[in-house]
Amino acid sequence: MNRTTSRGRRTFLATLPAALAGIALPSWAKFADDQFRIGYQKAASTLVLLKAKGTLEKRLAPLGVKVTWTEFPAGPQLLEGLNVGAIDFGYVGEAPPVFAPAAGADFVYTAYEVPTPRAEGVVVAKDSPIKTVADLKGKKVAFNRGSDVHWFIIALLRKHGLDYGDIQPAYLAPADARAALERQAIDAWAIWDPFLAAAQSQGNARLLADAQGVASHHQFFLSQREYAQKRKDVIAITMDELGKEGQWIRQNVGVAAAQLAPIQGLDAATIQTGLQHYEHVYRPIDAAVLDEQQRIADTFHELKLIPRKITTKDAVLA
Missing domain, CATH: 3.40.190.10 (Periplasmic binding protein-like II)
Structure with missing residues (x-):
């Protein structure tokens, strides 16, 4: 070694x-x-x-x-x-x-x-002013460090003309990230299913983008x-x-x-x-x-x- x-x-x-x-x-x-x-x-x-x-x-x-x-x-x-x-x-x-x-x-x-690209995505609050991936510039985006969504968020940003340094990463586990989104402590959350589906059906979240055309997942x-x-x-x-x-x-x-x-x-x-x-x-x-x-x-x-x-x-x- x-x-x-x-x-x-x-x-x-x-x-x-x-x-x-x-x-x-x-x-x-x-x-x-x-x-x-x-x-x-x-x-x-x-x-x-x-x-x-x-x-x-x-x-x-x-x-x-x-x-x-x-x-x-x-x-x-x-x-x-x-x-x-x-x-x-x-x-x-x-x-x-x-x-x-x-x-x-x-x-x-x-x-x-x-590949299962629909099984991960970025969500924002339903009333968030963020409407496109480009709107994430300068925003605080939560995800689990070192997980599949870590790669997804990098690939998603690059596809839309941004880079990793254009956001403020917030390294949070799923439960903590969902709570942070609900209390507006973060602007967006990158997550996988079934947490992704739960955020949309049970929480105050809407899908901004999934990994289709971005990452194989x-x-x-x-x-x-x-x-x-x-x-x-x-x-x-x-x-x-x-x-x-x-x-x-x-x-x-x-x-x-x-x-x-x-x-x-x-x-x-x-x-x-x-x-x-x-x-x-x-x-x-x-x-x-x-x-x-x-x-x-x-x-x-x-x-x-x-x-x-x-x-x-x-x-x-x-």
């Missing part, structure tokens, strides 16, 4: 107490043959339903593998959990896999969801490198079950929304809107999607949002 990477890893680990506060992590043991530790976010509907139904546990039981689940508030924290060995597998958006390796994290891309399944090398069978079974669950959601979106409502704490109609913005179709990592990730990484480095250049292809099993 070079000095830059070593310093980055120390910085990365130094942030863990605050980033992981309140998260009940499992033992931070190293890779174990008889365990499969999954990190998920409550908004990750396919994983949430897979956990609720217990079908993965049944598939892995004959292999002597025990499944455990840990919830994270967002992708950056999930990647931190993966980096320190708290989990073996997880699901995040486009930006966390770029931020994490720049700080020394070691993981591999396993699969991705086909890929979602990624990532694995701890050693686990992916030694338990390819477990990873393959998991992706098979996720594919089946995704197909079931597409065919039963109303039922899926009803099942998710008590888990995600939102009404079924709002969840159904969010579900319809995702494709729930997963594919193995390929060169084209890695090239997209590389463009994101290069842009973040250009803006000095990550400390060093990274090569996304390094995060793929040989």
Whole structure:
């Protein structure tokens, strides 16, 4: 490991107490043959339903593998959990896999969801004078730092003749950002579904722009490198079950929304809107999607949002 990477890893680990506060992590043991530790976010509907139904546990039981689940508030924290060995597998958006390796994290891309650009957007208050993306110049825009909407807001600004330095970023978690928008402490909020759908249906928010024509909004399944090398069978079974669950959601979106409502704490109609913005179709990592990730990484480095250049292809099993 070079000095830059070593310093980055120390910085990365130094942030863990605050980033992981309140998260009940499992033992931070190293890779174990008889365990499969999954990190998920409550908004990750396919994983949430897979956990609720217990079908993965049944598939892995004959292999002597025990499944455990840990919830994270967002992708950056999930990647931190993966980096320190708290989990073996997880699901995040486009930006966390770029931020994490720049700080020394070691993981591999396993699969991705086909583009879902309608599943993220920027909202403003219904009575806001902001009518176009160009109107965001000089305004305070909230989003989760290092998450998929971090890339989205950069790409959106550039498409409309602005740059990242033209706004005032406010790094807020979803719940804090929604509260800030409602009390007019921020001017706009970049967020993903189902929070995006909830802000419009339950809050005083209107959609300014989504990611259509701006960003692919890929979602990624990532694995701890050693686990992916030694338990390819477990990873393959998991992706098979996720594919089946995704197909079931597409065919039963109303039922899926009803099942998710008590888990995600939102009404079924709002969840159904969010579900319809995702494709729930997963594919193995390929060169084209890695090239997209590389463009994101290069842009973040250009803006000095990550400390060093990274090569996304390094995060793929040989």
